[in-house]
Amino acid sequence: MDKADESPVISVKNLTRRFGRVTALDGLTFEVRRGEIVGLLGPNGAGKSTTLRILSCYLAANGGEAQVGGADVFEASMDVRRRIGYLPENVPLYTDMRVHEYLQFRGALKGLRGKRLRSRIENVLQQCDLTAESRALIGRLSKGFRQRVGLADCLLHEPDCLILDEPTIGLDPNQIRHLRELIRSLAPQHTVLISTHILSEVEMICSRVLILDRGRIIASDTPEALLGLMQGDERITAEIQGPADEVAKGVSEMPGVRNLTITTDGGWNRLGFRSSRGIGVREQLFDLVADRGWRLRELGVERRHLEDVFAALTERDVVASGPGAPTMEDHHA
């Protein structure tokens, strides 16, 4: 990898933005390297859209620095705008235009002309599966197709960096899957910064995740590493047939069992509890059931999702970032 590949495509340092008394961004710092697909996660009002709007040169910041492709978003805004493809939230388009006509207009504004413009339009229409709709009025397209038109517009001038604000919002599962595959296919040539609420999507397509809360990065790592933060803790479920009070007493006395809940239905007790990983609680539970002569019909561990990490981080006032960030146990402590 040469030095140009090592330098970050997006670099943000101490970015601050206030709207009146509300601080939307509070010293935000992060980097995105070439070819990365980075997911920006956060609850409503965390500052995701503000960050993307500043990076796309639509808004100013109160303080800090932001660069895209080495160009400063405040000092060299035209350079930055040439290097990015920005898809705003809700995909605003001119609904009175036809798809082909719209892409022609946008391509011309982006400096494409003649054969190059025609070939790029053909390419993006194919890439976004819009060829059949190229003569359709944008106003008559479904939300999913409009989303694709917006993405086709972003890709027209082959920008280094794509900035996508909630690109899957309002799409049906098939459309989401299609868009996910499309974004994934862009990764080698383009650097993608994507803001979304759909956490499963981030797990599937992003090489790195930034979790924002109240204008600050509270976690930044790969989805796997973030899931690793939760590894010290697991949630176990079981269904046991036996006297409810004895089952509850027996399980709660097992070492490492916390937050036990028990519901009884038709003689079966449904148990749920948290336990520290690696102390063999499931084996102990199995032995307990065998010793007492009870019956067991389910024993499982709930798989951890990024959603759990997201909830754990954003519901508590945690400040952690980057490699070596504290684990969930540290947060519990």
Place this chain on the structure above:
Amino acid sequence: MRNFWILLKRELAAVFLTPVAYVTMAVFFSASAWTFLATVKVKVGTAEYLEPQLFSAILLWLPMLITVICMRLFAEEKRTGTIETLMTTAVGETSVVLAKYAGALLFCWICVVPVVAVPYILVEASPGLERVDQYALIGGGAMVVLISFCCTSIGVLTSLLTRNQIVAALCCFWAILAPFMVHPLMTVIPFFRQATIERFSMFQHVMLFVSGTLSLQPVVLYLSVTVLMLFSAIRVLESRRWL
């Protein structure tokens, strides 16, 4: 400059590909022609010429026409969010403002020009009437062009200040109505008959040019206001990137 032409083409297409443009043209033509013919009918047999009546009729409906044309320019883009897509492309604020302004101005002139044909048709149909004085028509027309420069620039600025088209229309209408109202108010309220206020009467300016008296003062006034309004509009559009 290349972006200016692309944006102007888009602006004109956005106007002329909708029926609203043709309805606006038809309404303005009918209203102006009807006002002109009604005034001429009242003044038949007097020494009044056709040209002042024509420009009075145009001036009466011009504020409304400009308001209707300008109200959507930026307010609509702000409401739908397309302004965000536009301003995150490598397009300068000056190109955007000037293209919108030029589009609105061209549409305004396209609406006004057919009205100028009405006195010719009237003269052809009524042999007793005097011929149309072309020099008066050119003089008055030049002043209407200057007034449209100025009022459209006010409309562009007011459309930039809000995302609500109704609010934009009201602001624009009241802002450009004031200089139109100076003349009618002068005839009713003595206070407005002062020389200082009279200088801002659009009606007086047009009549001055129609009568063949060319004065630099209104030209400087309208061009200065136009430049000031367009400069302000560019700064307002840039202001999203200020703090």
